[in-house]
Amino acid sequence: MIAADLYLKRIDFLQYLPRTDCKECGEVSCAAFVKHMKNGTRTPDNCPSLKGNQVRAFYLAMKADQFLPQVPALELPRPAPEGLTEINQANERSLLIVSGNSEFTQEVLTSIMACTLSPFWLLCVDCRGDTVDMAMIYQSLKAEKIAAHLEDSQLNHEKAKREMILPGFASSLQEPLARQTGWKVRVGPICIAELPLFLGDDWEVPPDLDFG
Numbered sequence: 001m002i003a004a005d006l007y008l009k010r011i012d013f014l015q016y017l018p019r020t021d022c023k024e025c026g027e028v029s030c031a032a033f034v035k036h037m038k039n040g041t042r043t044p045d046n047c048p049s050l051k052g053n054q055v056r057a058f059y060l061a062m063k064a065d066q067f068l069p070q071v072p073a074l075e076l077p078r079p080a081p082e083g084l085t086e087i088n089q090a091n092e093r094s095l096l097i098v099s100g101n102s103e104f105t106q107e108v109l110t111s112i113m114a115c116t117l118s119p120f121w122l123l124c125v126d127c128r129g130d131t132v133d134m135a136m137i138y139q140s141l142k143a144e145k146i147a148a149h150l151e152d153s154q155l156n157h158e159k160a161k162r163e164m165i166l167p168g169f170a171s172s173l174q175e176p177l178a179r180q181t182g183w184k185v186r187v188g189p190i191c192i193a194e195l196p197l198f199l200g201d202d203w204e205v206p207p208d209l210d211f212g
């Protein structure tokens with residue numbers, strides 16, 4: 001099977017470091033620290049500025065290729081169920097994560113969401129089963145569709161945080177979606193494994209997670 005590029009190698013770890021180049025880790029700069037973290041000669045806990053959950057989010061992103069399912073690069077769309085799912089007893093203060101209804105996307109999402117204790121709402125929108133990158137090319141994922149799914153969901157009728165995270169590939173939908181829904185719309189990372197770093201304290205990585 002030819003596996004799709006899940007963009008793990010493109011995670012910009014540097015943006016999640018203090019970027020003070022303080023050298024306390026033994027490296028000349030934060031950029032050098034990232035390089036050595038990637039080749040295994042440094043670990044996230046070698047930077048004293050990173051605290052518990054941040055350290056775990058770094059480990060999670062770096063080890064993600066070991067637990068994320070492989071996605072075939074050449075596959076026809078595979079539609080999975082659409083709709084709203086509650087994760088970890090989501091409530092009115094919980095963020096909404098938006099994605100498409102590709103079976104592959106949902107498998108990857110399920111794997112990463114098993115690595116948090118934080119509550120979220122997950123809205124899978126009908127995009128004919130395309131992965132999100134393909135859905136943007138084929139225009140099967142649109143702001144109108146997301147807004148309509150939201151309108152039909154219980155979130156629109158209950159007290160909610162009214163803040164959503166879009167997949168990085170869907171960044172062009174940010175402005176129209178904010179206008180159509182009145183929600184705060186943030187663009188998340190392209191690589192799903194970067195989500196714990198991107199969300200920071202909003203993504204609590206279990207302290208006992210085994211990173212192998």
Ligand code: SF4
Pocket residue numbers: 017018019020021022023024025026027028029030033046047048049
């Ligand atoms: S200790 Fe942390 S903040 Fe200081 S240079 Fe190393 S990576 Fe950067």
